[in-house]
Amino acid sequence: MILSTHPLRALRARDFRIYFAGQLVSVAGTWMQQIAMAWLTYRLTDSVFMLGLLGFASQAPILVFGPLGGVWADRLDRRTLMMWTQTLAMAQALVLAVLAWQGWATPALLLGLAFVLGCVNAVDVPARQSLVVHLVGDRTVLPNAIALNSFMMNATRFVGPALAGFIVAWAGEAVCFLLNALSYLAVLLALMALHARPGGDASKRPLHALREGLVYTFGHRDIRRFLLLVAMVSFLIAPYVVMMPLYARTMFHGDARTLGLLVSSAGAGSLSAALFLASRTSIAGLARRVSLAAALAGLALALFALNEVHALAYPILMVLGFSVVLVAAGSNTLLQSWVRDDMRGRVMATFSMAFLGVAPLGSLAVGSLAHVAGIRPTLFLCGLAALLGGLAHRRAQARSQ
Secondary structure (H helix, E strand, O other), X not given: OOOOOOOOHHHXXXXXXXXXXXXXXXXXXXXHHHHHHHHHHHHHHOOHHHHHHHHXXXXXXXXXXXXXXXXXXXXXXXXXXXHHHHHHHHHHHHHXXXXXXXXXXXXXXXXXXXXXXXXXXXXXXXXXXXXXXXHHOOHHHHHHHHHHHHHHHHHHHHHHHHHHHHHHHHHOHHHHHHHHHHHHHHHHHHHHHOOOOOOOXXXXXXXXXXXXXXXXXXXXXXXXXXXXXXXXXXXXXXXXXXXXXXXXXXXXXXXXXXXXXXXXXXXXXXXXXXXXXXXXXXXXXXHHHHHHHHHHHHHHHHHHHHOOXXXXXXXXXXXXXXXXXXXXXXXXXXXXXXXXXXXXXXXXXXXXXXXXXXXXXXXXXXXXXXHHHOHHHHHXXXXXXXXXXXXXXXXXXXXXX
C-alpha cells in the first residue's frame, strides 16, 4: 500500500505510471544523444566555440518559439501534440545516425539538426509539462508527480551519459543516435495507452491567447520572481555542461568515458535533489530553499573553475547538479502550484524559455568569452555572479514575506 506521504505516491495513478515508464526509456536515449553529439562536434572541430554554438542552436528555438508552443499546449489535445513532437524527434535521431554511420556528418549539418530538434522541443516541452496535471487525477499529488518527473530526468542523466561515453568509445556516435531513435517508441506507446484526453480551449484567437498568457505570467509577482531566478541560473550556470568535452579532453586528459563520468557526477547530484523534492509533502519552505540553492550552485561552479585535481571534480559537480535541479524542479513545483489551469501551458512555456531557452544565450556568451579569456576564469566569474544573484533573490523574497 502506498501512503499519501510516500515519495512514489503519484505512481498510484495508472496514466502517470505508464507515462513515467515510457519517458524513462526515452529520456535516457536523449541524454545519450546529447553526449554523443557534443563529442562528435568537438572531435570534428576541436573548438570550444563550436560547443557553445551547438548548445545555442539546440535551445535557442525554445526562446523564440516557446510562447507559440505554450499557446498550442493550451488550445490542442496535449497528448496528440506530444505524439507528433516525439515522432519528429525520432526522425531527427535517425538522420543523425545515418550521417554519423556513413561519415557524412559535418559541423554545419550537426548545427542544423540541433536547431531542428530545438524547434520540436519548443512545442514538446510546454505540452509535456502541462500534461502531467491530467495524469495524476488528485491535484494534491501534483508536486510529487513533478518531483518524480525530475527524478526520472536525472536518473537517466546519471546513467545515460556514462553509458554514452562507453558506447562512443567502443562503437562510435552513430550507435548512440540509433538507440535514441529507438527509445522514442517507448514514449509513443505510452502516449497511445493513456486514458486521459486533455483537450484545450481554442475559442480565443492565438495572438490574444499569447498576449493574455504573457500579461498573466509577468503580472504575478511570485511567478515573475522565480522565472527570473531560473533564467539567471540557466544563463550563468547551465553552460558549463557544453564545456565538459573540453574539460574531459584537455584539462583532465581523458576521453569520452571521462566525459560521461563527469556529466554523470552532476547527474548523481541532480538525482539526490529530485529524491529530496519527492520526499516533501508540501511546498512550505520550498521558496527559501530554492533561493539558497541558486547561491550554492554559483559557489560550486566557482570552486569547480578553481579546482585542478581530477578526483575533486566529481564531488563538486555532484553539489552543482544538486543545486541546479533544486532551483529548476523546485521552481517548477512552485509555479505549477500557483498557476491557473487555463494558463498552465503558457506559463510552463515561459518556464521552458527561462530554463531551456535562455541557456543557449549563456552557452554562446560563455563559449565566446572562454575562447578569449580561457575556460577557468570564465566559469569562475559566472559562478560568482550566480552566487551574488541567489543571495539577492533570497533577500528580496524574505522582505516580501
